């Protein structure tokens with residue numbers, strides 16, 4: 001049974017601000033690409049692969065995530081991956097998406113930057129034209145690799161920077177503090193790129209401070225552990241920095257041990273600009289609407305808070321002002337319709 005509040009969540013237009021394209025590689029597509037490219041996977045079939053998706057922490061997930069990418073070889077593979085994700089956006093009423101890709105993970109496998117970029121970008125343009133989904137593209141640096149590798153990657157990306165909106169920082173957080181990437185982030189900001197970083201997913205509040213003060217990020221990916229530091233939490237709220245929170249990811253990576261203990265409502269209560277995102281939907285049990293369902297089923301969230309989360313997603317996006325205003329108008333219209341429908345009940 002779908003509750004009225006879940007229906008509201010489904011009907012609201014939403015932006016997704018934290019989604020790794022490689023993390024949207026569903027087992028069915030992984031096997032199809034493996035067959036197309038003559039890649040042997042160490043699993044019998046999709047069911048056996050899904051069985052392996054049990055993670056005690058971020059690193060256990062990342063090991064499978066990087067292994068899964070071995071099937072992505074051609075421009076068409078990157079196109080198909082991106083297009084499949086956009087079809088999920090359409091179903092979920094995600095009308096704007098800001099997606100990460102991990103070029104270093106493919107360049108390491110001898111897949112040229114150009115091949116990755118062209119496939120992804122062509123699909124995103126088709127998504128805009130055929131499905132009406134606007135987008136931003138974020139190049140994410142892998143923090144377990146060196147600063148030098150990040151600079152080499154930026155060099156490869158230079159011819160494409162007109163079509164890349166921002167940079168991010170992902171992969172193994174513990175032991176790889178944001179300060180390691182201050183110079184590359186400064187260079188990216190000088191080039192006019194937006195900047196975001198994963199911080200406080202597994203790493204301590206200190207890493208969130210570093211990401212804000214050192215990397216001067218425009219928003220924070222995850223940020224859960226910021227709550228352990230009251231001064232930090234207050235500063236994030238005061239600055240109005242957006243947090244891209246990923247409930248199902250947090251549960252599946254044991255950042256929270258019970259969805260009923262997820263801090264999303266506490267974050268909202270502290271005035272944080274929280275958004276709901278899927279992170280790696282193929283690995284964590286679902287897309288944006290599945291994440292809304294998880295919080296609606298497990299937390300005492302109100303309809304107004306669901307509306308607030310949808311608003312936050314556009315407010316925290318990198319859309320230009322006009323597009324943002326239009327999107328927010330559409331969110332408000334759905335909310336007003338919901339209120340008038342429920343007023344008499």
Ligand SMILES: Nc1ncnc2[nH]cnc12
Nearest residue numbers: 020170171172198279280
């Ligand atoms: N949740 C996550 N944290 C860090 N790096 C990632 N890369 C893909 N998903 C990630």
Ligand SMILES: [Zn+2]
Nearest residue numbers: 018170198279
């Ligand atoms: Zn992520």
